[in-house]
Every structure is written in C-alpha cells, then in structure tokens.
Amino acid sequence: MNTRKRKTPPQTPSAADYLIASRQCELMNLQYFLQMGKLVQTISNLVHGLQRERGASNVFLGSGGEKFAQERKAMVADSEQLATLFYQALSEVHGELTGHTVSSHLLNHIAAALHGLEALQSLREQVHNQALTAAEATDAYCSLIHNLITVVFEAADTVADPSIAGLLVAMVHLMNGKEYCGQERAAGSAGFSSGAFDSALTQRMMHLVEAQERCFDVFFGFADDESKGLWQALRAHEREQEIERFRQLGCSVGRYKTLDPELADSWFSLMTERMDALKEVEDAVEGSFHARCVERFAEARNSLAHQETLIASLDGQEQGPKPVLVLCETAGESGTSQAGETWSSEGVSQQFGRSIFDLVQEQSRRLQQMQDELQSAKEALEDRKTQEKAVLLLMESRGIDNDQAHRVLRKLAMDQGRKLPEVARALVSMADLLK
Amino acid sequence: MNTRKRKTPPQTPSAADYLIASRQCELMNLQYFLQMGKLVQTISNLVHGLQRERGASNVFLGSGGEKFAQERKAMVADSEQLATLFYQALSEVHGELTGHTVSSHLLNHIAAALHGLEALQSLREQVHNQALTAAEATDAYCSLIHNLITVVFEAADTVADPSIAGLLVAMVHLMNGKEYCGQERAAGSAGFSSGAFDSALTQRMMHLVEAQERCFDVFFGFADDESKGLWQALRAHEREQEIERFRQLGCSVGRYKTLDPELADSWFSLMTERMDALKEVEDAVEGSFHARCVERFAEARNSLAHQETLIASLDGQEQGPKPVLVLCETAGESGTSQAGETWSSEGVSQQFGRSIFDLVQEQSRRLQQMQDELQSAKEALEDRKTQEKAVLLLMESRGIDNDQAHRVLRKLAMDQGRKLPEVARALVSMADLLK
Numbered sequence: 001m002n003t004r005k006r007k008t009p010p011q012t013p014s015a016a017d018y019l020i021a022s023r024q025c026e027l028m029n030l031q032y033f034l035q036m037g038k039l040v041q042t043i044s045n046l047v048h049g050l051q052r053e054r055g056a057s058n059v060f061l062g063s064g065g066e067k068f069a070q071e072r073k074a075m076v077a078d079s080e081q082l083a084t085l086f087y088q089a090l091s092e093v094h095g096e097l098t099g100h101t102v103s104s105h106l107l108n109h110i111a112a113a114l115h116g117l118e119a120l121q122s123l124r125e126q127v128h129n130q131a132l133t134a135a136e137a138t139d140a141y142c143s144l145i146h147n148l149i150t151v152v153f154e155a156a157d158t159v160a161d162p163s164i165a166g167l168l169v170a171m172v173h174l175m176n177g178k179e180y181c182g183q184e185r186a187a188g189s190a191g192f193s194s195g196a197f198d199s200a201l202t203q204r205m206m207h208l209v210e211a212q213e214r215c216f217d218v219f220f221g222f223a224d225d226e227s228k229g230l231w232q233a234l235r236a237h238e239r240e241q242e243i244e245r246f247r248q249l250g251c252s253v254g255r256y257k258t259l260d261p262e263l264a265d266s267w268f269s270l271m272t273e274r275m276d277a278l279k280e281v282e283d284a285v286e287g288s289f290h291a292r293c294v295e296r297f298a299e300a301r302n303s304l305a306h307q308e309t310l311i312a313s314l315d316g317q318e319q320g321p322k323p324v325l326v327l328c329e330t331a332g333e334s335g336t337s338q339a340g341e342t343w344s345s346e347g348v349s350q351q352f353g354r355s356i357f358d359l360v361q362e363q364s365r366r367l368q369q370m371q372d373e374l375q376s377a378k379e380a381l382e383d384r385k386t387q388e389k390a391v392l393l394l395m396e397s398r399g400i401d402n403d404q405a406h407r408v409l410r411k412l413a414m415d416q417g418r419k420l421p422e423v424a425r426a427l428v429s430m431a432d433l434l435k
Numbered sequence: 436m437n438t439r440k441r442k443t444p445p446q447t448p449s450a451a452d453y454l455i456a457s458r459q460c461e462l463m464n465l466q467y468f469l470q471m472g473k474l475v476q477t478i479s480n481l482v483h484g485l486q487r488e489r490g491a492s493n494v495f496l497g498s499g500g501e502k503f504a505q506e507r508k509a510m511v512a513d514s515e516q517l518a519t520l521f522y523q524a525l526s527e528v529h530g531e532l533t534g535h536t537v538s539s540h541l542l543n544h545i546a547a548a549l550h551g552l553e554a555l556q557s558l559r560e561q562v563h564n565q566a567l568t569a570a571e572a573t574d575a576y577c578s579l580i581h582n583l584i585t586v587v588f589e590a591a592d593t594v595a596d597p598s599i600a601g602l603l604v605a606m607v608h609l610m611n612g613k614e615y616c617g618q619e620r621a622a623g624s625a626g627f628s629s630g631a632f633d634s635a636l637t638q639r640m641m642h643l644v645e646a647q648e649r650c651f652d653v654f655f656g657f658a659d660d661e662s663k664g665l666w667q668a669l670r671a672h673e674r675e676q677e678i679e680r681f682r683q684l685g686c687s688v689g690r691y692k693t694l695d696p697e698l699a700d701s702w703f704s705l706m707t708e709r710m711d712a713l714k715e716v717e718d719a720v721e722g723s724f725h726a727r728c729v730e731r732f733a734e735a736r737n738s739l740a741h742q743e744t745l746i747a748s749l750d751g752q753e754q755g756p757k758p759v760l761v762l763c764e765t766a767g768e769s770g771t772s773q774a775g776e777t778w779s780s781e782g783v784s785q786q787f788g789r790s791i792f793d794l795v796q797e798q799s800r801r802l803q804q805m806q807d808e809l810q811s812a813k814e815a816l817e818d819r820k821t822q823e824k825a826v827l828l829l830m831e832s833r834g835i836d837n838d839q840a841h842r843v844l845r846k847l848a849m850d851q852g853r854k855l856p857e858v859a860r861a862l863v864s865m866a867d868l869l870k
Contacts (some may be wrong), residue, residue, distance in 0.1 A: 018542050021533045022543040025536060097456070098456045101535065101593070102460075108457040108799055111457060160536070282667040363543045429619065
C-alpha cells in the first residue's frame with residue numbers, strides 16, 4: 001500500500017523521492033475525499049431528516065398541536081438515528097480532518113453545526129410544548145441545516161481532482177437548492193394555512209424560487225449524466241406544473257382575498273414529494289461521487305506503482321553514469337515547464353537522466369492541467385462565498401434583511417445586464433475600497 | 436503542549452472539541468511555517484552561493500580559464516556546504532511536507548530543484564573542462580536557481596496567517612529580484628567583456644532591470660520596517676548611481692562602437708557588491724519572518740490555552756441546564772456569522788450556551804478577517820503565476836522567446852494604461868475562451 005505517509009525522511013533527498021511524494025500526496029487527497037464522501041452522505045441524510053422534522057413541526061405548531069403529532073415523533077426518532085450516523089462518520093474522519101494545517105475554517109464550521117445539534121433537544125421540547133411559533137421553529141431548523149450544508153461547501157474547497165471537485169460542487173448546490181425548496185414549502189404553508197400572502201411573503205416565495213433555480217443551474221452544470229437524467233425526469237413530472245399553479249395562486253391572491261386553508265395540506269404534500277424526489281437525485285450524485293473517488297483512487301494508485309517501478313529501474317541503470325546536465329531556455333525564468341527543452345548531450349548519459357527529468361516535467365504538466373480544470377469548480381464555490389459576503393454587506397450598510405439584500409443584488413444584476421456573481425464580486429471589491 | 440494532533444476522536448463529537456481543533460489547526464499551520472522558515476533560509480543561502488558560483492564560472496569561462504579558477508573552487512566548496520544544509524532542512528521538514536494532502540505541487544517543485552542539484556556535479560565538470568560556453572553555463576545555473584525560488588513561492592501558498600504571509604511574499608520577491616540582478620550581472624559581463632551590446636543584449640538588460648524593479652516594488656509593499664530601512668540605505672548608496680552609469684554606457688554604445696573590456700571587471704565587482712547587499716536585506720526579512728512566526732506561534736498557543744480553560748469552565752457549568760436554542764435571522768441562509776443575533780430566552784439557560792456559541796462566532800469572525808487580510812498577499816503570489824502563464828502563452832502562440840514575451844506584455848500594459856498583472860490576467864482569461 002503506497003498511501004502511507006513516509007514519516008522517515010530519505011537519507012539524502014532525491015528528485016525521485018519527491019516525485020513519488022508528490023504522487024502520494026495526490027493519492028492521499030483522493031483517500032481523504034473517499035472518507036469525506038461518507039461524511040457528506042451522512043450530512044445529506046441528516047439534512048433530509050431535519051427538513052422532514054421541520055415540516056412536521058411546522059404543521060404541528062400551525063395546527064395548535066392537532067396535526068402530525070405522531071408523525072413528528074417518528075421523524076424526530078429518525079433524525080436522532082441520522083445524527084448518530086453523522087457523529088460516527090465524523091469520528092471516523094476525525095484524524096484526517098485535524099491532521100491538516102489548512103482546515104481551521106472547516107473545523108470551525110463543524111463546531112457551529114455541532115452546536116446547533118446540541119441545541120436540538122431543547123428546540124424539540126419547545127416545539128412539543130408549543131412554546132414557540134412555527135416561524136421561530138423554522139428559523140432555528142434553517143440555521144442548523146445551513147450550518148450543516150456549509151460544512152460540505154468548506155470540505156469541497158480542498159479537492160485536488162477536477163472530476164471529483166465537479167461532482168461535489170453539483171452535490172452541494174443540489175443540497176442548497178433542496179433546502180431553498182424546503183424553505184419555500186414552509187413559507188407557502190404559512191401563506192396557504194393563513195389563507196393569504198402579504199407582499200413580504202410573496203417576495204420571499206419569489207426569492208426562494210429564484211435561489212433554487214440558481215442552485216439547480218450550477219448543479220446541472222457539474223452533474224454526471226445519470227443524475228442529470230433523474231433531474232430531467234423530476235422536472236418533466238406533472239407535479240412540477242401543479243406546484244407552479246400553487247405558486248401562481250399564492251402570489252396572485254394578495255393580502256385581502258382569502259384562499260381555502262385546505263390548500264395548505266395539498267401544497268405541503270406536493271412539496272414534500274418534490275423534496276423526496278430531489279433527495280433521490282442527491283443520492284444519485286452521491287453515488288457517482290463515491291464511484292468516481294474509488295475509480296480515481298485506483299487509477300492514482302496504479303499510476304504511482306507504475307512510477308515507482310519505472311524509477312526503480314532508472315535508479316538501477318543510473319548507478320553508472322552521473323545524472324544529466326539540464327540546460328534550459330535562454331532566460332531561465334519563465335516556469336519549470338520550459339526547462340529541459342534544450343539538452344546538452346556532452347559527456348553525460350542523456351537517456352536515463354532525461355527519463356527521470358521527463359517524469360518530473362510530466363507531473364508538472366499534469367498538476368497544472370488539473371489546476372486549470374479545477375478552475376470552474378473553484379469559481380462556483382467562490383461565487384457562493386462572494387454572494388454571501390455581498391448580501392451581508394448590503395444587510396449591514398442598508399439595515400435591510402436577507403431577502404431584501406438578495407433582491408437588491410438581483411435587481412442590480414438585471415439593471416446592468418450582468419450575472420449575479422459578477423455583480424456580487426464588484427460590490428465586495430468596491431466595499432473593500434471604501435472601507 | 437497543545438500542538439499535538441488529536442488522533443483519538445472524541446466519543447461524541449462536541450462543538451467545543453471542534454472549536455479547539457480549529458484553533459489547534461491554526462497553531463499547526465504556524466508551527467509548519469516555523470519549520471518551513473528554516474528551509475526557506477537554507478534556500479536563500481544556497482541560491483546566493485549558486486549565484487556567486489555562476490558569476491565566477493562565467494568569468495572563468497569568459498577568460499578562457501585564466502581568471503577566477505581558485506575563487507571558483509572555493510565557491511563550489513561553499514555551495515556544496517550550503518546544499519548539504521538545504522538537504523538537512525528538507526529532511527527535518529519532510530514529515531510535515533508529505534503529511535499534507537494539498538502539497539503535490541510543492542513536492543513536485545522540490546523534485547525539480549533536487550534534480551537540478553543532482554546534475555550540478557556534471558555541470559561543474561563541464562565548466563572545469565571548459566566544455567561549454569559562459570552563456571550555456573549561465574542558463575543551467577538560472578534554471579536550477581529558478582526551481583529553488585519556485586519552491587519558496589509554492590510554500591508561501593499555504594500560509595494562513597496574514598502577517599506571516601506578507602513577510603514571505605516580501606522575501607520571495609526580494610529573492611526573485613536579486614536573481615534578476617544576478618542575470619543582469621551575467622548579461623552585462625557578456626557585453627562589457629566583448630566590448631559591445633547588440634540590440635538583443637540591450638533589450639535583455641532593460642527587461643532585467645524592469646523585472647527587478649517590479650519584484651522590489653512588491654517586496655517593499657510587504658516588508659517590515661527594518662528591512663525597508665536597509666533597502667532604502669542600499670538604494671541611497673553611491674554604488675547605485677555607478678551601476679546606473681554602466682547601464683547607460685552599455686545600452687547606448689550599440690553594436691559598432693566598442694568599450695574598454697576592462698570595464699567588465701568593474702561591472703562585475705559593482706554588481707557582486709550589490710547582490711551581497713541585497714542578501715543582507717534578504718537576511719533581515721528572513722529574520723523578521725522567523726521572529727514573527729515565533730511571536731504568532733506563542734500568541735496562538737496562549738490563546739488556545741485560554742480557550743481550553745474557558746471551555747472547560749463552561750463545560751462544568753453546563754452539567755445542569757441544557758444547551759441553549761439558537762434562533763437565527765429570518766431567512767437562515769446568509770452565512771453563519773448572522774446566526775445567533777436573535778436569541779430565544781424561553782425555558783433555557785441562555786448565559787452558558789451563549790458563551791460557547793460566542794466562541795464559535797468569534798472564531799468565525801477571526802478566520803474571516805484573517806482571510807480578508809490574506810487577500811493582498813495571495814494576490815501578489817497569484818499575479819506572479821498569471822504573468823508566467825501569460826508569458827508562456829505568448830511564447831507558444833507567437834513563437835517568441837521569454838524576453839520578447841515579457842516585452843509584448845509590458846507594451847500592452849503601457850498602451851492600455853493598465854497594470855501588468857491586469858493585462859496578464861486578461862490575456863490568460865481570453866486564451867481560456869479561445870481554446
């Protein structure tokens with residue numbers, strides 16, 4: 001097994017040692033994400049459980065304790081079970097997580113998520129005692145779920161393999177979109193059961209629909225074919241038209257007309273079905289992610305073994321002649337990938353030296369290419385951070401709430417005919433200038 | 436000692452555990468750079484030794500083996516010694532280097548540098564036997580030195596502490612500028628000893644002067660006060676005017692007039708003195724870097740101990756009441772730093788829960804602020820990569836050499852009235868589009 005860390009340094013470090021170490025490092029990254037995949041899976045399941053629990057708690061509170069009392073209990077028991085699995089996965093990956101020198105953000109986000117889970121028991125008691133409103137309970141669940149999803153976003157930040165990074169980006173945007181869908185379910189339930197939608201609620205519904213669509217767009221841009229197929233089937237399902245009809249109904253009714261409160265149940269069922277269908281797509285992406293990790297890990301291990309054999313044979317051959325002199329292009333400053341294009345063949349054994357050097361060059365090119373390919377996945381992750389930052393800035397500077405800040409940002413983008421991430425970036429960079 | 440990695444996961448992971456882990460992770464990062472500092476120091480020294488050796492080899496080859504034969508031998512012995520110290524430092528940091536899952540680039544750059552060092556013996560033999568030209572020898576040394584400096588650039592990529600990152604950016608840009616100065620010495624020596632500067636040589640000199648200035652600007656923007664003072668003293672030294680006079684002389688003489696070849700010795704001495712003075716500034720930055728690492732490490736360790744005490748006392752108090760319920764702002768989606776601004780005080784012990792939650796929030800804010808402050812250092816590093824990429828693109832697409840590509844880039848920047856990194860970024864992003 002080549003993935004073990006070489007804790008004993010070589011007596012005199014050689015290029016071959018570090019070339020191997022570079023490959024081993026890639027393998028470690030893949031192994032890390034094989035393990036992180038399990039954690040992500042338990043987060044995906046726990047989030048789904050909490051979304052169900054949140055929905056049931058809402059109906060329970062909204063009905064004055066009449067509806068969903070039993071269902072809620074069963075869902076709480078499910079969530080407890082899912083939380084235990086999350087704790088287990090976290091324990092399994094604990095050594096890897098805390099062994100990095102660059103994961104303080106990730107660890108602190110885990111702390112925030114765990115803190116939310118620790119407070120869950122007390123939240124449930126308050127729901128049981130009907131000691132808070134449906135809106136208050138929703139907010140508390142939202143915060144916890146947000147913290148859990150943020151853990152996955154942070155985890156995605158350190159993937160080195162582009163195909164794996166893409167699937168993780170697809171996964172986490174789907175999770176995020178599904179969470180907006182859950183928030184839309186809650187907002188719609190509040191409207192339909194009260195029989196009216198005031199303008200704040202209408203705007204919130206519109207915000208949540210748009211936010212979902214943006215997330216799903218990113219998901220679709222990075223997903224594998226199977227998940228895309230499932231997603232398209234979900235979109236083609238008649239339930240989507242039905243939901244759209246409800247949305248129209250809610251948003252057009254205004255605050256004075258009233259709707260039949262019975263609609264609330266149908267809305268809730270439709271959106272619950274939709275979320276379950278989204279979870280199926282999520283599971284498919286998760287499956288592809290895992291399969292890709294296994295596949296890439298096996299490839300990288302074989303490739304490492306191949307390199308080791310190659311280097312061992314070169315080592316044997318090189319006992320005789322000294323390593324080759326490498327002459328690089330004239331200026332000698334433009335990047336390692338330039339070096340070695342000109343070769344001196346004077347007095348040295350060119351063949352073998354060139355081979356070892358070629359391996360280092362090849363690794364340079366591979367890593368560069370991977371980094372280039374990673375770019376778009378990194379940008380998708382960066383876009384989300386920038387948007388959150390822009391929203392926060394607007395909230396602080398204008399004293400507006402989250403929904404309003406999102407609206408301001410969207411309006412800016414529309415008015416200027418630019419994309420939302422672009423506008424968010426401009427806003428953040430201007431704020432830096434004005435500080 | 437709190438820096439040990441917690442390999443045994445906690446039974447049930449808690450927010451407090453991960454908050455501590457997040458702080459420990461920062462501490463590990465600082466410890467890593469304490470060790471990396473030693474490696475950087477040995478690289479700085481080795482590069483200086485190789486620059487001296489390159490200079491002596493040049494004069495030796497240029498004089499047909501008449502000059503600097505003994506000096507060169509002494510310098511080779513010095514470099515051998517410095518290489519041994521570099522190998523030692525590398526061995527000491529080997530475990531840390533290979534324990535990361537994100538350092539495959541760094542490891543491969545080390546492999547490239549080691550490969551260059553392995554070929555050094557054969558290069559020296561060729562110099563000794565006068566089996567290559569001064570230009571060929573210069574190129575080989577340039578390539579090796581470039582690879583060594585790139586190791587420092589790559590190492591700087593993973594610093595998490597902004598003040599440390601800034602000093603490392605200052606250090607590596609000074610190293611890079613000094614290397615351009617060394618290349619200018621070689622180019623000037625070639626011109627003065629031949630008695631003439633053709634237009635390619637003149638342009639190369641101008642390129643090297645400009646490239647130095649750019650590096651020194653970045654250095655000055657990030658350096659500590661002591662190093663800045665040394666730098667300003669160096670600039671105010673009369674040697675600078677003298678060098679400027681030589682530059683003017685070389686560049687204005689053209690290819691038909693001839694200069695007194697004796698000027699070559701004065702030029703060589705002047706530039707050698709300048710490089711030794713630059714090395715003193717480099718040592719000062721290195722000293723500040725080390726001091727800052729020690730200081731930040733002690734601070735972080737104290738701060739961690741303080742947190743641990745605080746959390747332990749909170750743990751004790753929290754045996755009784757359950758953790759608090761956290762209610763977040765309405766939409767529950769805008770980032771963890773929002774959560775917890777509204778608090779429910781119903782039926783739960785607010786005081787203690789708030790304290791633990793506050794610690795997590797405070798850590799979030801700290802990390803975010805550090806990341807914001809890191810921005811400019813990261814950008815300086817990114818700028819260099821982008822410029823190398825842009826130069827490479829130009830070389831490939833136009834079939835021109837490194838100097839010419841730099842000139843094209845500079846001309847673009849001047850024509851458009853934009854900064855060089857900006858033009859390089861635009862070029863690279865356009866190339867991505869046109870692929």
